[in-house]
Amino acid sequence: MQNIEFLTPKVENYKVVPETITSGYIHSVESCGTVDGPGIRFLIFTSGCPLRCLYCSNPDCRYLENGKKVSVDELVTEIKKYTSYMKASGGGVTISGGEPLFQPNFIREIFKRCQELGINTALDTSGFCNLESAKAVLDFVDLVLLDIKSFDPATYTKVTSVSIEPTLALAKYLNEINKPTWIRFVLVPGLTDDPNNIAGLADFITTLNNVERVEVLPFHKMGEYKWQELGFEYLLKDTPTPSSQQVQAALDIFRSRGIFAI
Numbered sequence: 526m527q528n529i530e531f532l533t534p535k536v537e538n539y540k541v542v543p544e545t546i547t548s549g550y551i552h553s554v555e556s557c558g559t560v561d562g563p564g565i566r567f568l569i570f571t572s573g574c575p576l577r578c579l580y581c582s583n584p585d586c587r588y589l590e591n592g593k594k595v596s597v598d599e600l601v602t603e604i605k606k607y608t609s610y611m612k613a614s615g616g617g618v619t620i621s622g623g624e625p626l627f628q629p630n631f632i633r634e635i636f637k638r639c640q641e642l643g644i645n646t647a648l649d650t651s652g653f654c655n656l657e658s659a660k661a662v663l664d665f666v667d668l669v670l671l672d673i674k675s676f677d678p679a680t681y682t683k684v685t686s687v688s689i690e691p692t693l694a695l696a697k698y699l700n701e702i703n704k705p706t707w708i709r710f711v712l713v714p715g716l717t718d719d720p721n722n723i724a725g726l727a728d729f730i731t732t733l734n735n736v737e738r739v740e741v742l743p744f745h746k747m748g749e750y751k752w753q754e755l756g757f758e759y760l761l762k763d764t765p766t767p768s769s770q771q772v773q774a775a776l777d778i779f780r781s782r783g784i785f786a787i
């Protein structure tokens with residue numbers, strides 16, 4: 526059994542993770558994802574997340590023990606069924622969450638087995654992780670989808686309940702090792718849409734040579750019903766989705782700095 530240290534574990538009910546190299550906890554899988562990396566992708570949503578993002582679409586992924594325990598062998602058997610779709614489309618396997626790096630040994634083994642099968646691997650992460658644990662995972666990751674939920678530290682903490690520092694440290698490390706990375710930024714009116722906040726993020730990204738694109742993701746409330754079902758208070762219930770003009774304004778800030786943003 527491996528223990529994992531996370532930084533600033535001040536969220537409620539923080540627990541040490543009982544994942545292993547041969548098994549871990551997942552929320553669900555999807556066989557034909559098309560938005561979490563290139564091509565058609567087999568998506569694995571892990572359970573367990575130390576963040577508490579105000580707009581989280583998967584609040585049912587918070588706690589590891591609410592997930593389903595599965596073995597790496599079971600997952601790889603399932604993944605193999607879709608190999609032809611993935612390869613023909615330039616796709617692969619994406620592990621998202623929850624926070625996948627909450628279970629680094631488990632996801633490292635999945636990625637390793639995928640690469641042995643010639644399957645492209647992508648990691649969707651908040652970056653809130655123990656960097657040393659993450660490094661071992663990244664050896665088997667072809668593409669990182671790094672969610673930077675705000676650049677202003679206070680806003681980041683307001684959105685997620687944790688510090689931005691581990692995420693920035695991971696972003697800098699990904700640059701150091703020249704790991705292909707897509708940055709994802711959720712645009713939330715009245716929360717993350719301050720032009721100075723977006724400009725700060727854009728300026729930071731211009732210091733990185735490994736970022737292939739920025740995806741501006743408009744805030745939506747598709748997960749709100751889950752918050753209600755779980756008895757959690759959804760604080761963004763009165764927050765509107767951003768208008769197309771607001772999305773365009775955010776894109777313009779990135780593009781004005783030569784960043785490929787969509």
Ligand code: SF4
Pocket residue numbers: 574575576577578580581582583584586622623624651
């Ligand atoms: S990192 Fe993702 S899964 Fe975790 S709380 Fe934030 S949005 Fe939800």
